[in-house]
Amino acid sequence: MTPTEASEDEAGAPPTLGVGMVGYAFMGAAHSQGWRTVGHVFDLPLRPRLAAVCGRDPAAVRDAAARLGWAAAETDWRVLIARDDIDLVDVCTPGDSHAEIAIAALEAGKHVLCEKPLANSVAEAEQMVRAAEAARARGQLAMVGFNYRRVPAVAHARTLIEQGRLGTLRHVRVTYLQDWLADPDFPLTWRLRREYAGSGALGDLGAHIVDLVQYLAGEPIAGVSALSETFVKERPVPTGPSQGLSGSGGGALGPVTVDDAALFTGRLASGALASFEATRFAAGRKNALKLELNGSEGSLAFDLERLNELSFHDHTERAVSAGFRRILVTEPEHPYLAAWWPPGHALGYEHTFVHQARDLVEAVARGEQPAPSFADGLQVQRVLAAVEQSAADDARYTPVPAPR
Numbered sequence: 110m111t112p113t114e115a116s117e118d119e120a121g122a123p124p125t126l127g128v129g130m131v132g133y134a135f136m137g138a139a140h141s142q143g144w145r146t147v148g149h150v151f152d153l154p155l156r157p158r159l160a161a162v163c164g165r166d167p168a169a170v171r172d173a174a175a176r177l178g179w180a181a182a183e184t185d186w187r188v189l190i191a192r193d194d195i196d197l198v199d200v201c202t203p204g205d206s207h208a209e210i211a212i213a214a215l216e217a218g219k220h221v222l223c224e225k226p227l228a229n230s231v232a233e234a235e236q237m238v239r240a241a242e243a244a245r246a247r248g249q250l251a252m253v254g255f256n257y258r259r260v261p262a263v264a265h266a267r268t269l270i271e272q273g274r275l276g277t278l279r280h281v282r283v284t285y286l287q288d289w290l291a292d293p294d295f296p297l298t299w300r301l302r303r304e305y306a307g308s309g310a311l312g313d314l315g316a317h318i319v320d321l322v323q324y325l326a327g328e329p330i331a332g333v334s335a336l337s338e339t340f341v342k343e344r345p346v347p348t349g350p351s352q353g354l355s356g357s358g359g360g361a362l363g364p365v366t367v368d369d370a371a372l373f374t375g376r377l378a379s380g381a382l383a384s385f386e387a388t389r390f391a392a393g394r395k396n397a398l399k400l401e402l403n404g405s406e407g408s409l410a411f412d413l414e415r416l417n418e419l420s421f422h423d424h425t426e427r428a429v430s431a432g433f434r435r436i437l438v439t440e441p442e443h444p445y446l447a448a449w450w451p452p453g454h455a456l457g458y459e460h461t462f463v464h465q466a467r468d469l470v471e472a473v474a475r476g477e478q479p480a481p482s483f484a485d486g487l488q489v490q491r492v493l494a495a496v497e498q499s500a501a502d503d504a505r506y507t508p509v510p511a512p513r
């Protein structure tokens with residue numbers, strides 16, 4: 110696929126990459142921020158143009174287009190993906206429509222960025238991988254939006270691991286804790302309904318930490334053993350407009366059909382042991398993604414609530430002075446940082462979407478497969494499915510006799 114030609118009045122500027130986005134709620138706004146900003150910060154071989162955004166409600170999508178910086182608004186995603194001025198389709202809808210939109214966009218000759226988790230089931234994810242492979246043969250690219258890979262400290266952790274600074278990996282422990290469901294009156298939004306979201310904390314938060322572990326360790330999770338729970342089984346149905354993370358409930362109660370929390374252990378292909386926790390009920394924890402990796406030669410720790418920092422312990426140093434030290438990942442030598450502010454100036458959550466756009470635009474310009482690919486997204490989906498299967502399997506849960 111050739112990116113749309115640069116317009117006459119901008120002779121000398123790099124060619125345009127027309128972007129179309131489906132969905133404009135929280136993730137749509139975050140991706141828009143990435144597309145709007147990326148060309149102003151990074152020196153890119155292609156210039157993203159925010160050609161059109163799509164949503165079903167005509168007034169709301171027109172408003173979103175104006176607010177988020179899109180040149181046009183569409184109400185039918187099939188019309189959006191057919192537009193000649195769109196080279197890349199960014200799918201920011203709930204999971205139940207990822208497969209249909211992404212596959213149709215690939216078949217229409219577009220590159221695709223799809224929000225995480227890739228799909229609501231392994232079967233859908235497999236279809237998406239097949240479509241991406243067929244499109245790849247035609248020169249199109251597909252990527253899944255696991256944005257936390259693009260936190261500079263996380264990318265730097267990956268570099269240190271690739272350089273062998275941890276030696277043989279022994280342990281991974283990772284938690285992703287939020288608390289927005291702790292209130293039992295929080296309404297039954299789409300994120301609490303299996304038919305839209307696929308799963309609950311598992312697919313929403315667990316998908317991120319599964320991806321991060323496989324990315325950082327550079328190897329797949331080979332098996333899992335899990336528990337999950339839905340603490341609040343019914344919630345008020347939203348009466349007015351609602352989004353996944355907001356809305357107000359009415360009188361009637363409806364069933365919550367996803368997990369509220371999932372807890373699992375796993376073994377990586379190399380034999381390292383891993384533990385995972387994903388919940389939306391950890392009162393006081395807002396967006397607390399913490400991970401630690403321990404290897405024979407050293408350890409790394411990261412906390413999303415302090416995302417400019419990485420803790421590193423070099424176990425080859427003399428014990429008398431060894432210990433965890435805090436690396437402030439704000440220097441031009443660190444991933445993505447040279448394009449931003451002078452040394453020592455911090456970044457935040459929104460920058461991960463700018464970096465995501467940067468990496469995808471570079472990959473499109475080079476014609477190289479970006480990471481994480483749809484195949485990586487499928488691998489995450491397989492782990493999530495194994496967790497659900499294990500959690501549902503009572504035979505593997507060993508009850509402890511009650512005290513007399």
Ligand code: SOE
Binds near residue numbers: 135287313314354396
């Ligand atoms: C809600 O739990 C949520 O917005 C997730 O859907 C995102 O993927 C995560 O980055 C922040 O929390």
